Amino acid sequence: MELTPLFFAAAVPAVLLAGISKGGLETAGGIAAAPLLALVIEPRLAVGLMLPLLMLMDLASLRAYWRKWSWADARMLMAGAIAGVVVGWMVFGAVSSDAVRLIIGCIAVGFVAWSVGRRLGLIPLGRPQPPPAGLFWGSLAGFTSFVGHAGGPPAAVYLLGRNLGKTPFQATNVVTFWWINLIKFPPYVALGMFTADTGKAVLALAPVGVAGVLIGAWAHKRVSDAWFFGLTYVVLAATGLKLIHDAVV
Template identity: 40%
Template sequence: MSSGYGVGGVTDPLWFYLLAVPVVLLVGISKGGFAGGLGTLAVPLLTLMVDPRMAAAIMLPILCAMDIFSVWEYRRAWDRETLKILIPGAVLGIVIGGLTFHVMNGDMIRIIVGAMSVYFVANYWFVQRRRGVVAPQPQNALRGGILGGMSGFASFIAHAGGPPLSQYLFPLQLDKTRLVGTSVMFFIIVNYVKLIPYAWLGQLSFENLKISLYLLPFAPLGVWLGIWLHNRVSNRFFYIVAYLLLFLVGVKLLAEGLYALV
C-alpha cells in the first residue's frame, strides 16, 4: 500500500529528541519488569511533537529490540497456559486493527481501554480488598480471549495493550517475575506480528526507521534499569505500584479520549 501513512515530520529535532530519549528510557524500564504502565505513555508523549501515527511507527522497532533483551532476562519465568489463552485473541485484534486502520476512531478506543482500566483497579481497591484476602482467579479462556483481543487491538493502535493485558494477568496473582515474564513473552509475539501490518500500511518508512535507529542505543539501557529495579522491590510493593500505574494510565487515556470528543 501507499507509504502515505508514515506522515508528519520532526519540525524541531532538538526538542523532539529531548523528549524522545527519556520516553525510550521509561519504556525500557517498563519492558525490564518495573512499572509496566509506563510503556503505555510512549505514544501519547511523543504525540506532543509528532503525528500520532508517526510516533507509533517510530516506537515499534525500538519495542521489538527491547523485547529481545527482556525475553533473554525472563526466558525461564513465564506461564505457557496463560499465553495459549491470550495469543489467539491478540493476533485477531491486530488483524482487525490493520483492516480498520483507515476508519478506526482512536479516541473511542482510548475511552474504552481507559474506562475498563479505571473500573478494574477501583473494583479491586474498593470492593474485593474490603472482602478480605483476594483469592487468585482461575484461568478463563473466554475472558482471556476477549482481553487478549483488546490488548492486541490497542497495541496496534498506540502500543497501549498493557491495560487490557493487566486486567487478565493481575487477578491470577502470579509471582511478580512470572507475571513480567508472561507479559514479556506476550508482547514479543504481538510486536513482531505488528510489523507485518505496519509495513503493509507504509508506517515503516525510511524517515521513521532512521529516527528509530537514532533512539535505539537507549533501549537496552532502559531495559537494564527496569531489571535492576525489578530485582530490588518486594512482590507486595510491585503490585501496589502496578495497580497504581494502571489506574493513572487508565485515567489519562479516558481523559484524552473524552477531551478529543468534546
C-alpha cells in the same frame, strides 16, 4: 516527521519510560510512550516509531525471563491476540488522524482510571479465570496494543486471575507481547506507519530504550515503583486529555 529538538524532548523520556517498564519495574511507561510522541508527531507515526523500539526491548526482556513463563496461559493470549490485531488494522486503516488521537487519548485516560481503581481496591482482580478466557482477553490485548501499545490491562485481568507467581506473571507478559509486537509489524508496514525518518529516529533512540531496560531490571528488586507509578500516571492522564482535546476541538 522531523527530528527536531522538540521531537527528542518528547521521545527520550517516552522511550526511557517504556524501557524501564519492559525491564521489570511495573509502570505504565510502555503505554505512556505513544501518547507522548503523538503530541509532537502524527499519531500513526508515533505508534509506528515505538514498535521497532519495543521489539528491541522485547529481545532484551526475553533473555531475562526465558522459559519462566506459563506457556498454557501465554498460548491462549497469543492466539486471541491475532483477531484483535486484525480488528486494530481495520480500524487504523479506516479512520482519520484525529480519530486516532481520540482513540489513543481515551485509552491513556482509561488506563489511568483502571490502574488507580485497581490500586484503591475499587476494581477486583484475581478472580479465577478458565484458560479459554485467555482468548477473549488476548483479543482485547491485541486490539489495544495495535492502536496504542496498550495491551497490558486486558492481559493483566486474565493473568491475575490465573494465580501465577510474580516471575511467571512477568515472563508470560514478556513472551505474549513479544508475539503481539511481532505480528503487528506487517500491518504497520502496510498502513505506511514507517518512514525514512522513523529508521533514523529508531537508531538514535535505541540506546535509550536499552538503557531503560537495564535500569528497569536493576530496579526491579531494589526500588519501590510507587514514585514511578505516580509520575507516569500524571504524565499519561495529562497527555491523554490533551490528545482528546486536540481531536475534538
